[in-house]
Amino acid sequence: MSEIELRNVCKEYKKGYPIIHEMSLTLKEGGFSVLLGPSGCGKSTLLRIIAGLDRETGGDVLIGGKSMKNVLPQDREIAMVFQNYALYPSMTARENMEFGLKNMKIPKNEREIRISRISKMLGLEGHMKSKPHQLSGGQCQRVALARAIVKEPKAFLMDEPLSNLDAKLRAQIRRELIELHNKLGTTFVYVTHDQVEAMSMGSEVIVLEGGKARQQASPDEVYANPADLFVAKFIGAPPMNIVDVSALSKFGVAPKAEFIGFRPEKAMIMDFSATCPDGCVFLAGSVAARENLGDHSLISINTKAGMIIAKRFGERAFSEEKAMVAVKREDLKWFDEEGKSIRT
Amino acid sequence: MSKDKAINFIAFARCIKIGFIAICAALMAFPFAWMVLSSLKTKAELMSGGWLPSDPQWLNYLEAIRSPLLRNIGNSLAISAASTAYQLVSGAMLAYALAYMSFKGKGLIFALIMGSCMAPSAATYIPSYIILSKMKLLDSYTGLVVSSLVSVFGIFLLRQAFMQVPPSLIEAARLDSASHWRTLWKVVYPVAKPSFAAFVLINAIASYNSYMWPSLVTNSPDLYMVSQGLRHFFIEGGAYGTNWPLVMAGSAIVVLPLLAVFALLQKWFVSGLSGSAGLKG
Structure with a gap:
């Protein structure tokens, strides 16, 4: 059992200024849970509370059903991977991996077995005698992962582990992490501000903002049915188009709806004079910008409801000055005055 | 300033810097040198001044070592x-x-x-x-x-x-x-x-x-x-x-x-x- 449960967890560094508001979450055993949010949303603090490096000011953390109230970080059977790797600079890769095992009083032959297995798994065999400063960023990252894996913890906590790597390496390690999670089947808790990482790796995504969990769902669900305007605007590149309900009122709207959202790829661009297909809502406007991104292009259209961004795949470039944006009714998302999603 | 002049200026500044450091180092080293030179003189020679000992008195060291030092x-x-x-x-x-x-x-x-x-x-x-x-x-x-x-x-x-x-x-x-x-x-x-x-x-x-x-x-x-x-x-x-x-x-x-x-x-x-x-x- 290694489910992680947060019960009404609060954290405030200064009285009256909570970083985390009464948060209750359950992170599934064996899941790849990603805590996603902008900087300052409390995601790293939450991870540190789970690790025991920061103490919660209220509520309780349960790992495998047991309260962690009086359990020290080293006794929580978790391993953490830090943003800056936190490798011990004076030790070789091998010593870095072995340090924790020695402290845990694991016998020598068992240590040997674990280290050789994990170093093979991560392709580190050739670098075991190197010190961190002799290793590249990607290799350091793998050593940091290996150091966590050899401990055979109940859960891995990762604090933006890829943010120090260049884009190419990041994509590669992202794939390796998915593979690793499949192989180990251990609970992963992963903190990031990068939605690509969250969407591509997570089995579930928890979107955090202002110390509150806005939505906890699978990546597909978070993308397709954002729980509120914040999630809608935070996820997706470019984010969901949001327009005021009045702009489309002539088409008939859901009750209580104040805002309407639709994904850029759901926005169809048509010639200004074209007749719209049935079951669509449409907005007219002038083209403000065109961005060609290879397999698709982004077209910004200035309408009376504000700027709309549409994604257009392949096809010929859209060269008209004026355009019509049409969206199928079933692709519209409705939000009430507080920004909460309305399911229709 | 032309490139040549700039290089000349840098070289000049470097000379001044090194000269300054050399003078400081000499000032710091002088008491040590004086101490070692004096230790090789006879008492009369030391009192009368002069730089180098005419006949180095190595026995001074032997005597210093023989003491409880x-x-x-x-x-x-x-x-x-x-x-x-x-x-x-x-x-x-x-x-x-x-x-x-x-x-x-x-x-x-x-x-x-x-x-x-x-x-x-x-x-x-x-x-x-x-x-x-x-x-x-x-x-x-x-x-x-x-x-x-x-x-x-x-x-x-x-x-x-x-x-x-x-x-x-x-x-x-x-x-x-x-x-x-x-x-x-x-x-x-x-x-x-x-x-x-x-x-x-x-x-x-x-x-x-x-x-x-x-x-x-x-x-x-x-x-x-x-x-x-x-x-x-x-x-x-x-x-x-x-x-x-x-x-x-x-x-x-x-x-x-x-x-x-x-x-x-x-x-x-x-x-x-x-x-x-x-x-x-």
């Missing part, structure tokens, strides 16, 4: 080594607690430690003397070591160095089930080595050079430290009888261990004091 050096080295070793361990532990642990009254403890620097050392002589006498440690090696077990400056130096160590390193060690003791010596120490070197150098030199306090708490010539031993040369022959060449030879011998330590540690000494703690990016 070597024993004094031994005393000083032993006492410096013992007290510096203890200062290092206690200082590192205190600095570790001040840098990485959070507990009630931490600020107050740090303020008290730093505040004790403010008291002039002369003001501490009497209470320290009374304490030592109550412990019956006057006029003993133990007393000399016990009275310098803690170095406030050292605690401060190490604390500053420890603060430069990324906190995630300490947290990683904690999650790796390392005890505080192991974290200190296996993780923090290797990173903060230059500061430890500076610590050793500064405290060992201070202890080796100390004169006032040891002469207050020791009586028997067997326990004399180097500064007391050197003084002995001065007073031996009465007010006008001071055998200067012998004093110089003794001083030259006394300085040797310090020069050796400095030569060994000077590279780390500088980086330790400049606060980089040997950490890169």
Whole structure:
């Protein structure tokens, strides 16, 4: 059992200024849970509370059903991977991996077995005698992962582990992490501000903002049915188009709806004079910008409801000055005055 | 300015810089040179002036060595080594607690430690003397070591160095089930080595050079430290009888261990004091 449960967890560094508001979450055993949010949303603090490096000011953390109230970080059977790797600079890769095992009083032959297995798994065999400063960023990252894996913890906590790597390496390690999670089947808790990482790796995504969990769902669900305007605007590149309900009122709207959202790829661009297909809502406007991104292009259209961004795949470039944006009714998302999603 | 002129200017500035440093170095080295040259002269020659000894008196050194000076050096080295070793361990532990642990009254403890620097050392002589006498440690090696077990400056130096160590390193060690003791010596120490070197150098030199306090708490010539031993040369022959060449030879011998330590540690000494703690990016 290694489910992680947060019960009404609060954290405030200064009285009256909570970083985390009464948060209750359950992170599934064996899941790849990603805590996603902008900087300052409390995601790293939450991870540190789970690790025991920061103490919660209220509520309780349960790992495998047991309260962690009086359990020290080293006794929580978790391993953490830090943003800056936190490798011990004076030790070789091998010593870095072995340090924790020695402290845990694991016998020598068992240590040997674990280290050789994990170093093979991560392709580190050739670098075991190197010190961190002799290793590249990607290799350091793998050593940091290996150091966590050899401990055979109940859960891995990762604090933006890829943010120090260049884009190419990041994509590669992202794939390796998915593979690793499949192989180990251990609970992963992963903190990031990068939605690509969250969407591509997570089995579930928890979107955090202002110390509150806005939505906890699978990546597909978070993308397709954002729980509120914040999630809608935070996820997706470019984010969901949001327009005021009045702009489309002539088409008939859901009750209580104040805002309407639709994904850029759901926005169809048509010639200004074209007749719209049935079951669509449409907005007219002038083209403000065109961005060609290879397999698709982004077209910004200035309408009376504000700027709309549409994604257009392949096809010929859209060269008209004026355009019509049409969206199928079933692709519209409705939000009430507080920004909460309305399911229709 | 044309490129050539710019290069000329840089070369000129470099010359001035090197010249300035050379003059400073000569000024620093002069007393040492004077000491060594004087130690090879006869007393009459030394008094009459002149640079080089006409007939180097190597026997002066032999005579200095035959005196109790070597024993004094031994005393000083032993006492410096013992007290510096203890200062290092206690200082590192205190600095570790001040840098990485959070507990009630931490600020107050740090303020008290730093505040004790403010008291002039002369003001501490009497209470320290009374304490030592109550412990019956006057006029003993133990007393000399016990009275310098803690170095406030050292605690401060190490604390500053420890603060430069990324906190995630300490947290990683904690999650790796390392005890505080192991974290200190296996993780923090290797990173903060230059500061430890500076610590050793500064405290060992201070202890080796100390004169006032040891002469207050020791009586028997067997326990004399180097500064007391050197003084002995001065007073031996009465007010006008001071055998200067012998004093110089003794001083030259006394300085040797310090020069050796400095030569060994000077590279780390500088980086330790400049606060980089040997950490890169």
